[in-house]
Amino acid sequence: MARGKIQMKRIENTTSRQATFSKRRNGLMKKAYELSVLCDAEIAVIIFSQRGRLYEFSSSTNMQKTIERYRQHATEDVAKKANMEQYMLHLQHEAVDMARQIELLELSKRKFLGQGLGSCSVDDLQEISGELERSLSTIRAKKDQLFKEQIERLKAKEVLLSEENSRLHEKCGETEKPRQSPLLAQPKEAGICSLSSQSSDVETELFIGLPQMHF
CATH class of the missing domain: 1.20.5 (Single alpha-helices involved in coiled-coils or other helix-helix interfaces)
Known part of the structure; x- marks a missing residue:
């Protein structure tokens, strides 16, 4: 059968309350022991009953050593919290100073742009x-x-x-050879042709008929 949901409030019946305390206490001690073995954790459990009876469990051989370790960490946490609060206060002061400086810079900027000069003196x-x-x-x-x-x-x-x-x-x-211009070459060719024509006129002169006799 499924276990019913137990309402989390104080058990009014003394006998039931004591039985529940014993059962839950033993289960808590067992779980603490299992956790210390399975996870290699240092665990200390301190329980005071309603009548003031002490029940304790420690995974180490010295409960006092575990308590001192807890106190050291608690003190360090308090110091860290105090330092954090002081640091946050310092940041708040810096934020206020930055806001004041930004306001002064904005005012100077407006004055340089020619705005808000009504309250300015000659100096x-x-x-x-x-x-x-x-x-x-x-x-x-x-x-x-x-x-x-x-x-x-x-x-x-x-x-x-x-x-x-x-x-x-x-x-x-360097890569292109110089070429003579056709215009420069033309007069030479013309001169050669003229000379050849003159020579041809001289060499081809013919006489038809009997040779003349000179006395």
Whole structure:
């Protein structure tokens, strides 16, 4: 038969309460012993009955040693808790300081943008003006530096491209043989033709008839 669910409240009947105590106590001691053997754990159980009688179990040979170990850990836990609370308090103070600094920075930012200047005195406005001038000087100096660096990079790139262009010209001059232009060759051919025509006129001159006799 299945065991009925027991309602967790004080047993009013003294005899039943004592019997339940003895049964549960023995079961608790047995479970503590099994846990210490199976898991190699250091276990100590202390039970005081309603009449003040002491029942105890310790997996080690010395119950006092286990109690001292527990006290040490309890003290360390209390110290850790105190340190944690102190650390949390420190973080809260830091958060408040950070919020105050952020508020001051936002106020300064609005003033630099020309907003909320109604409450500023002449000295405050003079200080803001000086800060803006210094900021502009720093920005201009940085801009000039970047321009100079960019110009230097472009000059270096120009030199590299010029050297590469020279190498390509030299390479093309070595691989291709020079060719004479047809326009330059044409006058020579024309001259040769004219000479040949003149020579042909001289050599092909003929006379038909009897040779003349000279006396």
